Structure formats: structure tokens, C-alpha cells
Amino acid sequence: MHDWYEQAFRRVLYPAYESGLRRRRTLSWLADYERNQWLAPEQLAALQWAQLKRLLEHCYREVPYYRTQWRALGVTPDDIRNLDDYARLPLLTRADMREHYEALKADSWRDRLLYKVTGGTTGEPLRLGYTRESNDRRQAVMWRGYGWAGSRMGRRTMYLWGALGQPPWKQRWKDRLFNAAFARRMVNSFHMSEANMAEYAQAVDDYRPTILVGYVGALVRLAEWLVDHGRRVFRPQAVLCCAEVLHDFQRELIERAFGCVAYNTYGCREVMLIASECEHHHGLHMNIDHLVIELAKPDYHLANERTGEVVITDLSNYGMPLLRYANGDMATAGTSRCPCGRGLPLLSHVDGRVLDIIRTPDGRALPGEFFPYLLCHVEGVTGFQLVQRRLDRLDLTVARGKGFSDDSLTHIRHEIHKALGDGIELHCQLVDDIPLTRSGKTRLTISELSS
Ligand SMILES: [Zn+2]
Numbered sequence: 001m002h003d004w005y006e007q008a009f010r011r012v013l014y015p016a017y018e019s020g021l022r023r024r025r026t027l028s029w030l031a032d033y034e035r036n037q038w039l040a041p042e043q044l045a046a047l048q049w050a051q052l053k054r055l056l057e058h059c060y061r062e063v064p065y066y067r068t069q070w071r072a073l074g075v076t077p078d079d080i081r082n083l084d085d086y087a088r089l090p091l092l093t094r095a096d097m098r099e100h101y102e103a104l105k106a107d108s109w110r111d112r113l114l115y116k117v118t119g120g121t122t123g124e125p126l127r128l129g130y131t132r133e134s135n136d137r138r139q140a141v142m143w144r145g146y147g148w149a150g151s152r153m154g155r156r157t158m159y160l161w162g163a164l165g166q167p168p169w170k171q172r173w174k175d176r177l178f179n180a181a182f183a184r185r186m187v188n189s190f191h192m193s194e195a196n197m198a199e200y201a202q203a204v205d206d207y208r209p210t211i212l213v214g215y216v217g218a219l220v221r222l223a224e225w226l227v228d229h230g231r232r233v234f235r236p237q238a239v240l241c242c243a244e245v246l247h248d249f250q251r252e253l254i255e256r257a258f259g260c261v262a263y264n265t266y267g268c269r270e271v272m273l274i275a276s277e278c279e280h281h282h283g284l285h286m287n288i289d290h291l292v293i294e295l296a297k298p299d300y301h302l303a304n305e306r307t308g309e310v311v312i313t314d315l316s317n318y319g320m321p322l323l324r325y326a327n328g329d330m331a332t333a334g335t336s337r338c339p340c341g342r343g344l345p346l347l348s349h350v351d352g353r354v355l356d357i358i359r360t361p362d363g364r365a366l367p368g369e370f371f372p373y374l375l376c377h378v379e380g381v382t383g384f385q386l387v388q389r390r391l392d393r394l395d396l397t398v399a400r401g402k403g404f405s406d407d408s409l410t411h412i413r414h415e416i417h418k419a420l421g422d423g424i425e426l427h428c429q430l431v432d433d434i435p436l437t438r439s440g441k442t443r444l445t446i447s448e449l450s451s
Contacts, residue, residue, distance in 0.1 A: 029140035036289040037342045044343045048288050051315040056080055059321050065103035092325045105129055109319035118269040129320035137316045138272040141290045145276035149238040149263035151211045157184045158207050160214030189218030197225040204233040212236045216244035223257035235259040245352050249376040266350050268327045271314045275347045283334040283346035290315060295333055300365040307332040309354055328354050330367055356445045361391050361423035368445035374415050380404025383434045388447045393425045399434050
């Protein structure tokens with residue numbers, strides 16, 4: 001065989017073949033999930049329970065961490081008869097995963113796991129093991145959810161995504177081939193600054209994406225710039241907002257700037273897509289045929305009783321199973337069914353990070369969500385960041401734009417005082433602009449109390 005052909009085969013044909021096969025497997029899972037979404041809620045619950053039962057038996061047989069833990073508790077899989085029983089099992093945290101890393105791997109999968117690194121931003125990175133089937137199913141669930149926004153495999157899609165560093169040139173070359181084959185283009189939001197926003201706008205015009213997918217922070221940043229400069233860009237069919245809480249005022253801004261509908265999605269690195277909006281925008285449909293999603297009651301007081309800490313069980317990863325994993329987010333359950341008729345239940349909204357809850361000395365707790373609601377209605381506020389470093393002190397940085405006055409500041413002080421009481425001092429600082437974090441995300445409220 002000619003050397004050049006071998007090279008070409010190894011570099012081009014084989015990767016293309018492999019991804020083709022993987023794509024077929026993903027498509028076949030996708031067909032299953034597409035069918036599931038129309039099942040009645042009771043049928044979906046039964047399907048979820050059957051999968052959970054099978055996974056629990058597998059964990060008891062094969063995963064040392066759970067076997068040891070359940071034996072200590074005197075529990076066998078037979079004792080877990082419904083989701084209420086299941087909800088009494090201990091939570092799994094990132095600290096547990098780090099400490100019991102090897103014991104979380106299933107015996108029969110230990111030597112043939114795939115790995116993915118998670119969580120560089122909120123602590124030490126952790127390599128999580130998963131099986132190929134679990135990966136293909138995650139992809140399929142993601143395609144189903146993105147599909148509700150009109151996204152399809154092979155449809156022109158632009159990703160406004162944060163990426164740290166550049167991959168080595170070989171990987172870059174392979175990525176480019178892969179992206180071209182799948183009709184997608186990656187644009188790194190990590191490099192965004194006031195000075196180069198015109199290039200990002202131009203990238204949208206050049207690529208003419210049908211679907212635009214991005215981090216909320218990066219999309220908002222670009223949308224603000226487009227509106228401020230009166231710049232119209234190519235109009236996609238839909239914008240998919242990922243990786244951060246999407247507030248109503250941000251959604252309005254994105255829709256105005258890109259001239260199309262925005263869709264909210266919710267996921268995390270450990271399990272990928274958890275929930276996403278359909279065409280009715282009535283909340284986010286939870287992928288309960290792929291995950292168990294619980295909203296656990298916290299030990300602090302929250303005003304809305306439907307709000308809780310997100311606890312996830314990945315039903316398809318038999319390699320390194322995550323049972324009742326508390327991913328650090330808070331969310332609020334929906335109250336009604338979606339008019340679309342899908343049986344997948346609804347999340348009303350995501351409330352941000354558990355760590356970013358603002359607390360007061362007299363025991364009150366407010367989700368981070370409260371502050372954007374308050375501040376987006378104040379005249380002349382173009383951005384803000386709230387940091388709690390001490391229980392009795394808040395530091396608020398406000399980006400002021402046109403129309404900001406002493407009255408705006410008085411109003412902010414009055415409203416925060418009303419919500420949080422007398423026990424907390426508020427220090428305000430006025431600036432012209434608040435930079436994005438390194439990955440292109442925004443963090444609106446940050447609590448450093450428990451870190
Ligand atoms: Zn729906």
C-alpha cells in the first residue's frame with residue numbers, strides 16, 4: 001500500500017468511518033427517545049423505574065462503593081421499591097467521587113472505560129468514566145432536546161463556545177474535518193472583548209448559521225453589542241442558550257438582536273443535557289427517560305417550596321454509575337403540563353448554583369435569581385455582579401449606562417434592604433463595564449461563604 005494512502009486512510013477515511021458508525025448508533029437511540037417523549041407521564045415513570053431498578057441491581061453486584069455503602073445501611077436493591085425509597089439513599093457529591101474514585105467503577109467495566117474531564121471552573125478537575133453506549137445515548141438525548149428548537153444533525157450550526165487554549169494542530173485539523181462534515185462551526189467566546197465584537201458579528205454573517213448555540217454570557221455580550229451599534233446580522237432560525245441560567249431580560253435581548261426565537265436549555269458536564277424547552281417555551285422538559293431528576297429539599301429556608309437542589313441519576317452509564325449526584329445547581333419544578341402534549345415533565349426554571357445563594361445573619365436565603373430580576377428593572381443599569389464574602393456584608397458592583405442616577409442607586413439599596421433585612425451591610429461600587437470570566441461565562445451572584 002502506498003504510504004500516502006495509508007496516511008490518508010489513517011487520518012481521513014478511518015475517522016470518518018468511525019464517526020459514521022457512531023452516528024448510526026446515536027440515530028437509533030434517537031429514534032427510541034423520539035418515541036418516548038410522547039408517552040403518557042405514567043408510562044414514562046414506569047419506563048424510568050424499570051431502568052433504575054436494573055441499574056441498582058447492577059450497582060449492588062458490580063460497584064464496590066454502593067455495595068459497601070448499602071451493606072452498612074442494611075439495604076439491598078429489593079428494599080428500594082419506589083422513588084421515595086430511592087430518595088432516602090445518600091447523595092453523591094464531587095468530594096465523594098474524588099475520595100472513592102476507583103470504588104465507583106463497575107468491576108466488569110474497570111478496564112474499558114472512556115474518560116472525560118469535568119469541572120475546571122469550580123474546583124479541581126475530575127476524570128469521569130463512561131461507556132460508549134452511555135455516550136451515544138447522551139448524544140441522542142441532546143439531539144432530541146435541541147431538535148425541539150429546530151436543530152438537526154447536518155443543519156448549519158454555529159457554536160459560540162468557551163474554550164481554553166488551542167488544541168494541537170493535528171487535533172485542530174481533525175476537528176475542522178469533523179465540523180465540516182457535520183456542518184458546524186465553532187467560534188471561541190473566550191477571546192471576546194469590546195475591541196473584536198465586530199469580528200464575531202462578521203463570523204455570523206459569513207457562516208449564515210440556521211442554528212446559533214452559545215453560552216448565555218457570550219450570547220448576551222454579542223447581543224448587547226449588536227443592539228448598541230445598530231448592527232443587523234444574518235438571522236438564524238433559532239438561538240439555543242446553554243451552560244448558564246437564562247433570565248427573561250437576557251432572552252428578550254438575544255431575541256431582539258438576532259431577530260429569532262431563543263430556546264433555553266439546561267445541562268451539566270457530568271451528564272450533558274438534563275432539560276430543554278420545546279416550541280411552547282412553557283418550561284424545560286426533563287429527560288426522565290434517560291435520567292432520574294430530583295429536586296431535593298435543602299436544609300435552609302427558601303420562599304418557593306417547589307425549588308430544590310438538583311440531584312441526578314444517569315440511567316445509562318453502567319461503567320462509573322452516578323446515583324443521586326448533587327450537581328450543585330438549584331431549580332424549580334413546573335406546575336402544569338406543556339400544551340405540546342409531550343409526557344416529559346417540566347422544570348419551571350433553573351435558579352443558579354447552590355453555592356451562590358445569598359444568606360443573611362437572621363437565617364434567610366435568597367437564590368441568585370432574585371438579583372437579576374430586581375436589577376434589570378432599574379434605570380441605567382447595564383450589568384452587575386454581587387459578591388458575598390461575609391454573612392453580614394454584600395459587595396455590589398453596578399455597571400452604569402445612560403440614565404443611571406442617584407435615584408437608581410437609592411432604589412437598589414431600598415429593595416435589597418427590603419429583601420434581606422437590617423443585618424447585612426451593602427457596599428456599592430459603580431463601574432463602566434464588567435468583564436466576562438475566562439471561559440466567557442458571567443457570574444451574576446457569587447457567594448464565597450462556604451468556599
Ligand atoms: Zn412542550
